[in-house]
Amino acid sequence: MEIDFTHHQSAHCENGVVSNLMKHNGFSVSEPMVFGIGSGLLFCYIPLLKVNHAPVITYRALPGHIFKKFAKRTGVKMKREKFSNPKDAKARLDENLEKNNPVGLQVGVYNLVYFPDEYRFHFNAHNMVVYGKEGNRYLISDPVMEDVTSLSEKELEKVRFAKGAFAPKGHMYYPISFPEKLELETAIVKGIKDTCKAMLAPVSFVGVKGIHKIAGLIRKWPKKKGIKTANHYLGQVVRMQEEIGTGGGGFRYIYAAFLQEAGKLLGNENLIELSKEMTEIGDLWRDFALEASRIYKNRSAQTDSYNKVADQLDNIADLEKVFFKKLKKSI
Amino acid sequence: MKKKEVPQDKSNLESANFRELCYAVDENGEYTTENSTGWEPKTVALNNAIEEIKERIQDAKDRVIAGETSPIEYYMELHKMDVGILASYVGFWQWKVKRHFKPSVFKKLSEKTLNKYADAFDISVEELKSIS
Numbered sequence: 001m002e003i004d005f006t007h008h009q010s011a012h013c014e015n016g017v018v019s020n021l022m023k024h025n026g027f028s029v030s031e032p033m034v035f036g037i038g039s040g041l042l043f044c045y046i047p048l049l050k051v052n053h054a055p056v057i058t059y060r061a062l063p064g065h066i067f068k069k070f071a072k073r074t075g076v077k078m079k080r081e082k083f084s085n086p087k088d089a090k091a092r093l094d095e096n097l098e099k100n101n102p103v104g105l106q107v108g109v110y111n112l113v114y115f116p117d118e119y120r121f122h123f124n125a126h127n128m129v130v131y132g133k134e135g136n137r138y139l140i141s142d143p144v145m146e147d148v149t150s151l152s153e154k155e156l157e158k159v160r161f162a163k164g165a166f167a168p169k170g171h172m173y174y175p176i177s178f179p180e181k182l183e184l185e186t187a188i189v190k191g192i193k194d195t196c197k198a199m200l201a202p203v204s205f206v207g208v209k210g211i212h213k214i215a216g217l218i219r220k221w222p223k224k225k226g227i228k229t230a231n232h233y234l235g236q237v238v239r240m241q242e243e244i245g246t247g248g249g250g251f252r253y254i255y256a257a258f259l260q261e262a263g264k265l266l267g268n269e270n271l272i273e274l275s276k277e278m279t280e281i282g283d284l285w286r287d288f289a290l291e292a293s294r295i296y297k298n299r300s301a302q303t304d305s306y307n308k309v310a311d312q313l314d315n316i317a318d319l320e321k322v323f324f325k326k327l328k329k330s331i
Numbered sequence: 332m333k334k335k336e337v338p339q340d341k342s343n344l345e346s347a348n349f350r351e352l353c354y355a356v357d358e359n360g361e362y363t364t365e366n367s368t369g370w371e372p373k374t375v376a377l378n379n380a381i382e383e384i385k386e387r388i389q390d391a392k393d394r395v396i397a398g399e400t401s402p403i404e405y406y407m408e409l410h411k412m413d414v415g416i417l418a419s420y421v422g423f424w425q426w427k428v429k430r431h432f433k434p435s436v437f438k439k440l441s442e443k444t445l446n447k448y449a450d451a452f453d454i455s456v457e458e459l460k461s462i463s
Contacts, residue, residue, distance in 0.1 A: 009352050009366075010352060011351070011352045011353065011354060011364070032354070032362070050413075052380060052383075052384075052411075053383075053413070110410075110411070114347065115347065116343050116344060116346050116347040117346075118343040118377055118378075118381055119343070119377075120411075121411055122411060122412060122416050144351065144352070145349055146349050146350060146366070147349075163416065163419040163420045164412075164415065164416040164419050164420075165415075165416075167419065231379070232379065232380070232383055235375075235376035235379050235380060236376070236380070238372060238373055238376045239373060239376045239377060239380065242370065242372070242373040242376075243373065244351045245351075247352065247353055247354040248332055248337075248353045248354060248355070248367075249332065253332060253353070253354035253355065253362075254354050256354070256362065257354050257362035260361070260362050261362070275362075276360070279332070279356060282332060283332060286332065289372045289373070290372050292372070293371065293372030293373075293375050293376065296375065296376065296379055297375050
């Protein structure tokens, strides 16, 4: 059976699933709106954790948080279920599809067969919608893909029960009740305040301070770790910033799109101006990525060039500090 | 980023025939989206990361042949795993997985334990015992 579900491609999977499920239920909410209200924007260096043998930086909130905050702030009630047994997980999924209810699933990327090989890493916080079943194939709307696709029962079970950090454990979710009218205005204000708080947090590895922290580490890497490892680390920073799902510039462009939309909705000129500023900051993140790629492309570099890209990050951090202070005052 | 500046470089996305979505502003300063076939700075980063993984696989293979580690480590690298991820797939503590890297320990592993590793790598026990 196939549920009448419209697939819209999005930059990021979590926003995309929420936005698509909301649209399916008759509420037109854009991807940037979900991202902004859910306080998706962040910068965080995660000490001690290594992925692909390199340090981890995230430009967004923890998996599941955008979604949880969006639901809470707009008054949408979500049902979420996790399973210890794949059989139960499959039965609950089939039950929902029978009832014409498309559901969101958290899955691991490594065994996602429709992804290009090069992109298949052990990353477990990917999200998709299942909107039907034909024979033994599930119909899949993966928000980062241009078109819908499908997975066999076995393939779907594998990705739902991937292991490692953030193991999905069959995690399935869907909205169960909606307010009569979505109160976006108050939700937007809450979302913005929360983001400002996180970006200006007095914690050495979070927000603006976290950006300075990484800049400091980049300066030390070539001497401390050697050129090869330094380049591997730097490459990972750029990948986290620009990988599929960020919409470019470490989510800064999606956030700028949110500020523009929110400014119009609230009739707040300041937000529209700040959107332009955020776009310029996004461009600086892109410049940083371009400059960093020149270092790891040649595989040999002077300490000087590491200092240069670190300077770019310090500059971005200074600008974001001023930016989020202004943003906080503008609402 | 301006809509017309959204990069359209060659990338690994081509093989799966998909383009990712980027956010950019149009000529009137309005936000919109544009598909991108890829951007060189990140393609280079990804290719380097894959190169790095290949080196790790080759290194593990050499050490298996030299009798310094067991095939488990080779298959772990082949599947882009680290000890933590592998440990969670087979349900052992990390120190135990590391112990199974020792060729002398590996030789004495029970069929049941070998099966767990074979399952995690989606191969047969026979394949697990040899490296091709």
